[in-house]
Amino acid sequence: xxxxxxxxxxxxxxATGKPLRAGDRLIAWRGVVTDITERRxxxxxxxxxxxxxxxxxxxxxxxxxxxxxxxFQTDKPGxxxxxxxxxxxxxxxxxxxxxSFGDALLVAVAERLKTVLLPGLILARLxxxxxxxxxxxxxxxxxxxxxxxxLLDLLNEPFQVFEDRYEARFRIGxxxxxxxxxxxxxxxxxxxxxxxxxxxGGGHQARIYRPAMSEAFHRKNRLRAALGxxxxxxxxxxxxxxxxxxxxxxxxGFEALVRWxxxxxGAVPPSTFIPLAEETEFIQSLGLWVLEVxxxxxxxxxxxVAVSVNVSGIQLRSQHWERDVKGVLDRVGFDPHRxxxxxxxxxxxxxxxxxxxxxxxxxxxxxxxxxxxxxxxSALSCLQG
Numbered sequence: 001x002x003x004x005x006x007x008x009x010x011x012x013x014x015a016t017g018k019p020l021r022a023g024d025r026l027i028a029w030r031g032v033v034t035d036i037t038e039r040r041x042x043x044x045x046x047x048x049x050x051x052x053x054x055x056x057x058x059x060x061x062x063x064x065x066x067x068x069x070x071x072f073q074t075d076k077p078g079x080x081x082x083x084x085x086x087x088x089x090x091x092x093x094x095x096x097x098x099x100s101f102g103d104a105l106l107v108a109v110a111e112r113l114k115t116v117l118l119p120g121l122i123l124a125r126l127x128x129x130x131x132x133x134x135x136x137x138x139x140x141x142x143x144x145x146x147x148x149x150x151l152l153d154l155l156n157e158p159f160q161v162f163e164d165r166y167e168a169r170f171r172i173g174x175x176x177x178x179x180x181x182x183x184x185x186x187x188x189x190x191x192x193x194x195x196x197x198x199x200x201g202g203g204h205q206a207r208i209y210r211p212a213m214s215e216a217f218h219r220k221n222r223l224r225a226a227l228g229x230x231x232x233x234x235x236x237x238x239x240x241x242x243x244x245x246x247x248x249x250x251x252x253g254f255e256a257l258v259r260w261x262x263x264x265x266g267a268v269p270p271s272t273f274i275p276l277a278e279e280t281e282f283i284q285s286l287g288l289w290v291l292e293v294x295x296x297x298x299x300x301x302x303x304x305v306a307v308s309v310n311v312s313g314i315q316l317r318s319q320h321w322e323r324d325v326k327g328v329l330d331r332v333g334f335d336p337h338r339x340x341x342x343x344x345x346x347x348x349x350x351x352x353x354x355x356x357x358x359x360x361x362x363x364x365x366x367x368x369x370x371x372x373x374x375x376x377x378s379a380l381s382c383l384q385g
Contacts, residue, residue, distance in 0.1 A: 055103055056110035059124035064132050065188075067122055071134055072177060072184040078136035080177035082191045083148070085206075088169040090129035092317060101161055105168070108159045116150050148172060148206045156204060171198035172206035180211075193217055200275060224276050226262055231289060236260050238293045243308065253306035253340065256294035258286070274312070283312045288324055295334040308340040308369060316343065322357040326364070337365035344371045 051063040059067070071080055087093075087109070094102040106129065113123055113131065121135035137147065151172065158165040173195025181187050194209040200220055207213075230236050240254035260268045277283040291309050298307040315321050329336055341361070358368065 053125040056107055056125045058110055058131075059122065061124070061126045064122070064124035064126060064134070065184075067124075068134055068188060069184045071136070072181075072187055074136075076136055078138055081133075081135060081137055081147075081174065082177070082187055083133040083172055083174045083206075084126070084191045084195045085131055085133075085151075085170050085172040086195070087129040088171065088204075089313075092313075093166075095317070101164075104161045105159060105166060108161060109155070109168070112154060112159070113151070116147075116154050118147060121147075148174060152204060152206060169204045171195060171204070173198050173209070174206060175209040199279075220276070223265060223268065223273065224280060226264065227260070227273055227276055228280065228282055230260055230262065231285065235262055236286070236289070238290055238297070240294075240297070240307075243306075251305065253308055254298075254301075255308040255342070256290055256297075256310070258290045278312055278314045281314070283314050284318055284321075287312060287315045288328060291325065292328045292332060295328060295332045295339065298338060299332070299334065303335070303338070306338045306340050306367075308342055310342045310371070313344070316357070322360055325361060325366075329364075335365070336361075337367075339365075340367045340369050342369045342371045 051060060052058065053060045068082065071082075074080075087105075090102065093105060106125070109131070110123075110125060113133075117123055117133070118135070118137065121133055121137075124132045126132050152170070155168060155170045158167045173191050173193070175187055175191035175194055177187050181190070190209040193213055194207045196217060197213050198205050198207040200217075237259050239257045239259055241257055242251050243253040243255060244250065245252050258270065260270075260273050262268055274283070277286050287310075294307045294309050298305070301307075318324075325341075328334075329339070362368065
């Protein structure tokens with residue numbers, strides 16, 4: 001009564017619906033054919049969606065990680081390189097210009113990156129504004145250095161997005177696989193650390209991982225933690241740099257400059273702690289503290305002498321910044337006509353709310369100054385009105 005078993009576990013049945021028994025003779029068979037084209041197409045689409053980014057068509061994070069594992073294990077000759085890079089302040093682009101503008105910018109970035117890739121390198125969009133490149137570069141040439149020089153030069157050119165030309169700034173972190181790395185996860189961690197150091201350095205730059213970066217990164221973390229306590233510990237102070245009128249040399253005002261002296265780290269330069277303050281949003285409370293200290297100090301000066309205070313781009317994009325500035329002036333009793341607010345050119349990613357804040361504060365008599373002109377976005381339209 002045992003049905004005939006064929007390879008693969010197939011069972012054969014008689015025309016009457018009864019299973020064939022041992023000894024029965026098979027004289028013919030009948031099969032049913034099913035068209036699985038549509039089902040197979042859907043299965044392939046599911047696989048594609050799980051491996052590729054729907055916006056740019058590049059590999060996604062999961063596929064990129066799988067390729068990192070494969071590349072780490074390969075013994076092909078050459079230098080194994082892994083690079084992670086992202087777009088500076090991309091969240092602000094979405095907030096100010098809208099998500100459709102941000103998506104179009106990412107597509108433009110992806111298309112441009114494809115044009116500079118060396119053969120054998122893999123490009124992926126990992127998440128949000130983060131991209132990745134991996135592959136093997138010829139060890140006997142300078143192609144590795146040229147690759148990232150070319151990337152920075154290429155990305156430095158403005159992007160045409162809809163009707164606008166947008167100047168983006170990128171940071172790149174690079175890790176080269178060597179015998180000291182134990183696994184692909186460590187390789188990715190090194191590339192991520194190099195990217196973090198590039199971010200801390202500010203601006204448009206690429207950093208290649210070095211073992212010393214680990215200590216430098218941990219020091220940055222300790223600095224960041226100490227900075228958060230600097231106001232309550234009274235470690236911050238404000239110095240005043242005179243502003244002279246070229247015609248006659250008369251002092252017309254003073255620029256307020258914040259300084260930080262920490263018991264553990266000593267005198268920390270502004271080029272180090274201001275970027276840290278911007279990363280942690282501590283810049284909001286720091287900026288308002290400097291503004292109030294400077295205005296109170298200026299009350300002791302002649303009424304024709306102004307005080308100039310620097311404003312971070314992070315402060316400008318705060319929802320409550322305009323209200324907070326007015327609150328400081330009211331609390332101190334300081335004449336707005338004696339206040340100059342300095343903004344860097346690179347801080348001006350112009351949006352409707354920013355323009356409204358500029359106009360509102362200007363109507364009080366506050367003056368605006370453009371600092372570091374020629375180094376950023378040249379968005380002079382934000383200061384009109």
